[in-house]
Amino acid sequence: MNRYIEENKIVFHPMINLVKTGQNIKSMREEKGMSVQKLAKFMEFEAVQAVYNWQSGKTLPSLENLKILSELFNKPMDEILIFE
Template structure:
């Protein structure tokens, strides 16, 4: 068994929302940037229900002028065990 740290999806979502607001962008602005038909994906990210894909994380980091590490929150106490 290998133990890995887990991503705190709720805290990561809060980061996305705060960074979006600090950038002066609306949910609609991000929806348009990503070419999404509806804003649901953005809301899911912000509420910690879903995570952006890696390519969308790269784009968010570019939009916000931060690194992906600044967006993602790792929960040091939560651990995920996987079988090798």
């Protein structure tokens, strides 16, 4: 969590946990019965590396891709992202 002092108060802002978000994406993909290859094809990616990068917590989906995942998994975006 990020924190800073504002008018003599400590303010906390949640941060996205990349690793837990990646695990969540993987879990939702598996619940949907999709392979990494199928998800990459659905997302119209030429390679599967982006999906693996999300799942390993190396990167996050772009906002556009997050919206697509949200619709695919029938979950709001804030249920895909894991905040701390």
